[in-house]
Amino acid sequence: MFYVRILIIIFVAALMGIIYNSVSHSSIPFFPGESNNYASELKHKSENLPDSVKWEYNPEVIKWYPIRADQAYFVFEKGMAKFVDPRDEWDFEEIHIKNAINIPVYKFSEDMLKLKKLNKEDLIVVYCEDEYCDNGIALCDSLIDLLYRNVFLYKGGIDEWQFAGYPLEGTKVKKNQ
Amino acid sequence: MAICRLSFGRYKSKKESIMRKLLSNKYFLLGSKIIIGLIFVISGIIKISNPFEFVESVNNFKMLPPELVNLFVIIIPWVEFSAGLLLVFNIYPKESATIISGLLVIFTIAVVVALLKSLTFNCGCLGNIFPQEIGALKILENLVLLGLSINILFNSSGNSFEK
Numbered sequence: 001m002f003y004v005r006i007l008i009i010i011f012v013a014a015l016m017g018i019i020y021n022s023v024s025h026s027s028i029p030f031f032p033g034e035s036n037n038y039a040s041e042l043k044h045k046s047e048n049l050p051d052s053v054k055w056e057y058n059p060e061v062i063k064w065y066p067i068r069a070d071q072a073y074f075v076f077e078k079g080m081a082k083f084v085d086p087r088d089e090w091d092f093e094e095i096h097i098k099n100a101i102n103i104p105v106y107k108f109s110e111d112m113l114k115l116k117k118l119n120k121e122d123l124i125v126v127y128c129e130d131e132y133c134d135n136g137i138a139l140c141d142s143l144i145d146l147l148y149r150n151v152f153l154y155k156g157g158i159d160e161w162q163f164a165g166y167p168l169e170g171t172k173v174k175k176n177q
Numbered sequence: 178m179a180i181c182r183l184s185f186g187r188y189k190s191k192k193e194s195i196m197r198k199l200l201s202n203k204y205f206l207l208g209s210k211i212i213i214g215l216i217f218v219i220s221g222i223i224k225i226s227n228p229f230e231f232v233e234s235v236n237n238f239k240m241l242p243p244e245l246v247n248l249f250v251i252i253i254p255w256v257e258f259s260a261g262l263l264l265v266f267n268i269y270p271k272e273s274a275t276i277i278s279g280l281l282v283i284f285t286i287a288v289v290v291a292l293l294k295s296l297t298f299n300c301g302c303l304g305n306i307f308p309q310e311i312g313a314l315k316i317l318e319n320l321v322l323l324g325l326s327i328n329i330l331f332n333s334s335g336n337s338f339e340k
Contacts, residue, residue, distance in 0.1 A: 005272045009263065010256055017255035020225065028228045028247050149229065 029121065064126075064140035067152040069160050072125055076166070081123035081152070086139040095170035097127065097161055105135045108142050120148050127154040127161070201332040209325040210264045210333075216322070217261025217277060223304035224254035234301025238287050239294070256280070264329070274329040281326065285319040292316075 021027045067075075075081040076097070083100040085092050092102040101116050118124065124143060128136035136153050143151045154161075162168060199205060224231045231250045235241060241249055257280060263273040288300065288311045299308040300315060309315060 002272065005269055006275055009259060009269070009272060009276060013255040013259040014252045016259070017225075017252045020255070021228070021251045028232065028250065030247055030251065031244055147229065 027120065029119070064144055064151040064153055067125060067154050069154070069156050069164055069166075072127070072152075072154040072156075072161070073164070073166055075123060075125060075152075081125045082118060084118070084124055084126045084139065085158075086126060086128055086135040087133075091129070093170060094172040095158060095162070095168055097158065098167040098169045100127075100169075103139065105138050105142075108139065110146065113143075113146070118148070120146075121150065122148075123150045123152070124148060125152045125154050128157045130157045130159040131155045133157060200328050206329060206333055207267075209329055210267060210270060213277060213322055213326055213329070214261045214263075214265030214273075217257045217280075218265065219261075220303050221254045221256075221258025221261060223306055224250070224301075225258065227304060228254075230304055231301060234299070237296070237298045237301070238291050239296070240287055240290060253280070270333045271330055274326045274333065278323055278326045278330065281319050281323040285316055285323070288315050288319070 018030075021030075072083075076083065083097045085096050085100045085102050086105045086108075087102070088104045088106070089102060092100075092104075096102065101118070103112055103116060103118075126136045126139050126143070128134075136155070136157065140151050140153045158168075228250050231254065232246060235246050235250060236243075256276065260273040260276040260280070263269055264277065284302070291298075291311050297310060297312075300311045302309055302315070
């Protein structure tokens with residue numbers, strides 16, 4: 001009976017841990033998935049890059065990091081990151097970075113993040129219209145508050161992306177083409 | 178010579194009986210349960226509240242395969258918390274003390290292995306709120322707690338419900 005009780009205590013504790021992790025704000029995946037590997041890959045790549053394209057990135061410190069157009073395109077091309085657009089739905093429909101997710105700042109909530117399947121360990125690149133748009137910073141701050149670990153802000157935004165000729169989607173893009 | 182041996186034997190047995198009395202003293206046992214229990218409850222809460230920090234600490238030890246780290250981080254703090262809470266309230270103290278002893282053995286082995294690999298870092302035992310570097314002091318601390326919990330295991334009588 002002594003050992004059975006020990007097993008029961010451990011089992012109940014483990015169950016509580018699993019349930020808590022499923023509902024907690026700061027939940028972690030049960031097994032480190034691809035996104036974790038992406039994070040370590042990004043760090044590793046950063047360490048081996050020349051200074052001109054080095055990332056300012058430390059996965060041990062939870063804060064958002066600025067990212068340039070070439071860096072943003074690097075993670076875009078490799079399919080390493082999820083691009084998040086904080087502008088409203090109408091602007092997003094007109095033009096956005098290919099495969100980007102729209103989370104308008106005024107609609108921001110945890111449920112919205114779950115709905116869009118953004119995980120805490122994902123590499124997230126937030127971009128806005130241009131460098132004067134504050135919605136990108138606001139969204140980055142909100143993500144950091146919820147302990148999203150790998151948040152980057154691409155300040156150049158949609159304007160710079162378009163100027164560089166990188167892939168775009170939207171009704172306005174189709175018309176232009 | 179024989180008298181000397183006899184008196185030394187008596188002195189030794191007297192010292193042993195005093196030690197035995199102290200270890201089985203109900204107030205000493207109660208104090209041990211509360212101290213160890215609270216340490217594990219606090220340690221559990223800190224780790225539960227910041228799993229990312231605990232993941233980093235576990236990774237620093239480089240002992241677990243990466244696939245098992247997250248599962249360890251999700252489950253172990255709750256085992257610490259539950260066993261500590263049961264011990265504080267004197268519910269199944271022998272069972273809780275056994276679990277805590279097991280955890281302390283695992284933690285001590287981890288610290289010893291890390292030291293043998295010449296690694297130095299914050300062990301994350303109480304999160305980053307109370308940073309503790311791994312070292313001889315940490316091992317000593319764990320061994321004292323282990324001794325106290327083994328004493329609870331052998332000298333504690335039943336649980337508070339049975340009294």
